Amino acid sequence: MTAKKIKRKEKKKLKTSIPFGKENYILFFIGLLLIVLGYIFMAQGPADSFWSLTLAPIVLIFSYCIVIPISIIYRKKSAKPEQEVNPTSGG
Numbered sequence: 001m002t003a004k005k006i007k008r009k010e011k012k013k014l015k016t017s018i019p020f021g022k023e024n025y026i027l028f029f030i031g032l033l034l035i036v037l038g039y040i041f042m043a044q045g046p047a048d049s050f051w052s053l054t055l056a057p058i059v060l061i062f063s064y065c066i067v068i069p070i071s072i073i074y075r076k077k078s079a080k081p082e083q084e085v086n087p088t089s090g091g
Helices: 003-014 022-043 050-073
Strands: none
Touching: 022 050
């Protein structure tokens, strides 16, 4: 490999960005808040109440299976729109 190729690879490695943004952390903390809220609902009242049998599992499943994964997967759209390539009909 030439020195130019090595320098280009090093520059590409330096351009890495932080994987999670502000939005990801906000969604993650909302998910954690919902998890805590779900366990509080589960601890309230008798064991056969609406709060502990119905509402708490719904809140917990929603936060574990939807909110937390979305907070990990979500990426903000880049500000630069990608250029569209229009194929020409050539012969």
